Amino acid sequence: MKALQFTLPVTYDKSVIVQEEQLPHFYPYLHRHNEAQLTWIQEGEGTLVAGTSMHSFSAGDIFLLGANQPHLFKSNPEYFSTDSSKQVRSMMVFFNPHGKLSSLFELPEMQVLRSFIQQYSGGFKLPAKYVKTMSQKIQDVQQTQGFNRFMQFFQLLKSLYTINGKLVPLSITPVENVSESEGIRISTIYNYIMQHYDTMITLEDVAAEAHMTPQAFCRYFKKHTGHTFVTFLNGMRINEACKKLTAGKCESISAVAYTSGFNSITNFNRVFKSVIGNSPREYLESYRSNF
Known part of the structure; x- marks a missing residue:
């Protein structure tokens, strides 16, 4: 790494x-x-x-x-x-x-x-x-x-x-001055999440990758990113879902949900709206109307 x-x-x-x-x-x-x-x-x-x-x-x-x-x-x-x-x-x-x-x-x-x-x-x-x-x-x-x-x-x-x-x-979070060892750990966490966002990744999985207990990891991740692990993971998944929706790479919205790491279309719709402000269908219709 x-x-x-x-x-x-x-x-x-x-x-x-x-x-x-x-x-x-x-x-x-x-x-x-x-x-x-x-x-x-x-x-x-x-x-x-x-x-x-x-x-x-x-x-x-x-x-x-x-x-x-x-x-x-x-x-x-x-x-x-x-x-x-x-x-x-x-x-x-x-x-x-x-x-x-x-x-x-x-x-x-x-x-x-x-x-x-x-x-x-x-x-x-x-x-x-x-x-x-x-x-x-x-x-x-x-x-x-x-x-x-x-x-x-x-x-x-x-x-x-x-x-x-x-x-x-791009970001309003101040740049944090971290040591090289902290940088390695943060890099490991980010890369693991980005490589496994589309699977049933758990808090325990990521904490183990960072060699921390789940409780310690939650505190650490919040301190260094300003996000909870679930919020960050959902943001990554929704960002990927938006790209798939607009690129037409999946046959349906439900296919986008499942290939982006969600195991429930209901949960996907709820999280999508909380992050983007519109439902997946509304987002797609808005995108198409601009072309």
């Missing part, structure tokens, strides 16, 4: 790093790093875990993840199939506002951008209407080097700042 703290393989002569990925699936472990990360998903779909929040992602999405914010782009299960021809592609811009760039962000003229980055330390998702413009600006950063890259990067930040009020926050 990988530790939560993750060190980027970067060179010391750059303060803004652009990384491109083309892989069978995204890195499958919850992790964090000192750098903030602006990610443009060019190909692939799945679930983004940002802090203690979950969001679906697909091609065209752009996300900012704050410095030291625990995160995971969890590719859908079909990406891990041995005979899968699927792949993911992304372009990421990394920068550390508290590292080499810190003295620059402390300048009086940079106060608005410094406040903007602090405001979204929990990350954000870019509204779809701005993706075309911002993806081009990310490419502008990628295609330049040296001083020109530096200037293109700040143009990118300035453009993001101008649409500040329309950005969608």
Whole structure:
């Protein structure tokens, strides 16, 4: 199991790093790093875990993840199939506002951008209407080097700042500074839940994975995530159910319920409405009416 703290393989002569990925699936472990990360998903779909929040992602999405914010782009299960021809592609811009760039962000003229980055330390998702413009600006950063890259990067930040009020926050939970050993344990718990959400997973199962008693695990999980285990598990299952509903991957709503880990359609409908605000059928009808 990988530790939560993750060190980027970067060179010391750059303060803004652009990384491109083309892989069978995204890195499958919850992790964090000192750098903030602006990610443009060019190909692939799945679930983004940002802090203690979950969001679906697909091609065209752009996300900012704050410095030291625990995160995971969890590719859908079909990406891990041995005979899968699927792949993911992304372009990421990394920068550390508290590292080499810190003295620059402390300048009086940079106060608005410094406040903007602090405001979204929990990350954000870019509204779809701005993706075309911002993806081009990310490419502008990628295609330049040296001083020109530096200037293109700040143009990118300035453009993001101008649409500040329309950005969608990913998580409002403060980033918690945890030790490496705590990071390993939290990562183990998250990954176990995400790999077994569609089975009859129990509190005892997850507690055993974390080498804790069920009572101690409940206290620990609530402290570090702000959620109870059942609330988090249900959120994961409903997030997956929404993707299946809108993708038309199941023959019926009841099939979605059972393949998402629920053993009762009644319970599924109740939990779905408590999380989403609408019944599964209403959610699906609303989605279809927008296309």
